[in-house]
Amino acid sequence: MILGRVIGEVTSTINHPFYDATKQLVVEKTDAAGKATGDYVIAVDIVGAGVGELVLVLDEGNGARQVLGSNDAPVRSVVVGIVDAINPSG
Amino acid sequence: MILGRVIGEVTSTINHPFYDATKQLVVEKTDAAGKATGDYVIAVDIVGAGVGELVLVLDEGNGARQVLGSNDAPVRSVVVGIVDAINPSG
Amino acid sequence: MILGRVIGEVTSTINHPFYDATKQLVVEKTDAAGKATGDYVIAVDIVGAGVGELVLVLDEGNGARQVLGSNDAPVRSVVVGIVDAINPSG
Amino acid sequence: MILGRVIGEVTSTINHPFYDATKQLVVEKTDAAGKATGDYVIAVDIVGAGVGELVLVLDEGNGARQVLGSNDAPVRSVVVGIVDAINPSG
Amino acid sequence: MILGRVIGEVTSTINHPFYDATKQLVVEKTDAAGKATGDYVIAVDIVGAGVGELVLVLDEGNGARQVLGSNDAPVRSVVVGIVDAINPSG
Known part of the structure; x- marks a missing residue:
């Protein structure tokens, strides 16, 4: 995940x-500190994420389809969480 | 998706x-603003996309086969939508 | 694996x-000698790895779900081992 | 596909x-105009492609196994076509 | 494959x-001529490859599990052959 x-x-x-029933977000990939890298991915939203929010993206088709409760959805990337914090204390 | x-x-x-029954498009990958990156992918068309159009590409085999209604199609990438707009208002 | x-x-x-029941680690990818590359991945922990430890990461969804004993987990990357040594004697 | x-x-x-019964080709990846990029992939041949020919490569395991009529072949990349032309008229 | x-x-x-029953090799990726690229992958050995040998690596989970005769092995990369020659005569 990224x-x-x-x-x-x-x-x-x-x-x-x-795609008529889903929202396709443009998600700019960030580094491990949340800083933009210049790359991006188009991901289906399931958590109601808005512009500016830092999110967790699952970029894998079979898992993405499970998240959407579908065996045949044409999807690879899904926003699965809104990040509260990146905690260096592990 | 990209x-x-x-x-x-x-x-x-x-x-x-x-491949005799499908159209294989050469799709130049773009950044999140629709600007060419220099990279590309060969993708099967299902939406009737033409040269110059900005498209949404699913780059994942199992989902691509579902889109094509086939369990055994030798395909990984499919053009699944023609983009109207990249809307920064999320 | 990486x-x-x-x-x-x-x-x-x-x-x-x-994700409520799992720990999502930020794992900085390293080269073959264990030196940071600047890239990273978010991976679910199954071995109790702590900050600073060198780990083996499986970055593939279907295997990751098997590790977690789930057919529908939205996961692609899992920390599957804590590295003792990278032994050049093969 | 690439x-x-x-x-x-x-x-x-x-x-x-x-691999005893297949031919593993070294395929240099090209850009969208057929010019070498320096990267490559090892791909199983199913179309009788020879050195110097421009080919279409499927780089995805489940589809590759279907092409080879096998559920358990250890293969990810298959040469699935010999390119006649890259036609800019779409 | 690479x-x-x-x-x-x-x-x-x-x-x-x-991983208790397998050997995890550090494999430095090479270019098409067998020269090191600086990148690497951790791969399970099934052919008894030793340090210094040029090998063929399958980097795809479902095929890797088939090679290992397991439906649930946490593995993505397997060394599937020791290379005799990279033959430019195709």
Whole structure:
């Protein structure tokens, strides 16, 4: 899993019907301290994350489909948590 | 999932028969603002995307096969949507 | 599989319920000699690894779910061992 | 899927028996215009591709096993087509 | 699949029990000519590869588990062959 910050949302009209019912967030990947790296991923939201929030992203298809309760969802990346803190005390 | 722009199509005569019935697009990967990164992926089209269009690409085999309604398609990447907008308001 | 060093923990309140019962470690990826590379991964702990320890990370979803005894856990990366030594005698 | 050019073949005597019956090609990855990138992948051939030919490579294990008609083949990458043209007219 | 050279072994006492019965090799990734790239992977050995040998590595979990005859092994990377030659005649 990786950390990222929500920076926007992708909208589309012509798409696989799965995407009509979900929100596709643009998540900028961050380093381990929460600083932007310049890379990004498009991830389906399941936690109601908003722009600016630091999130935990699962980037793996089979797990993503389980999260969405679907065996056939065309999805690889899902926002699975909003990060409270990155705690160096482990 | 990632964003990309359609820049062409790959044609082949000698191939796995699956590819005879599909269109393989050359999709240049873009950054979160839709700007080309120099990298690319070959993706099967399911939405009728044309050259120059910004698209959403699913890059994961099991989900790609579900999109194509096949358990055995030799495919990893599928164009699953044409992007209307990348909306920074999340 | 890869090597990494535990540098912290991610906490979150709003998340997929799976993460309520697990510890998500921030693991800095290292090179083959155990030196930090600057990259990282968020991995679920199953061995009780602490900050500073060099660990073995499995970064693959289906195997990660088997380790956790779950068919539907939203997880890709798991800390599966604490490294005693990287032995050049093979 | 990606594009690449066949530059050789890997031979081995001590190996998993699966590889005794297949040809493992060294495929140099190319950019979207067919120009070498310096990176490569070892891929099982199913189309009779020869050195110098531009090919389409599927780099995903479950699909690769389906192509080979096997549920347990130790394979991730397969050459699935010989490219006739990269057509910019899409 | 990729090529690499065995440069050592990782040992651990506190780990998932699967690793008690296997040898985890440190494999330095090489380019298509067998030259070290600086990157590496930790891979389970099934062919008795020793330090200094050039090997073929399968880096994909489901295939890796099949090689090991296990449905639940926490493994992604396996050394599946010792390379005799990289033959440019294809």
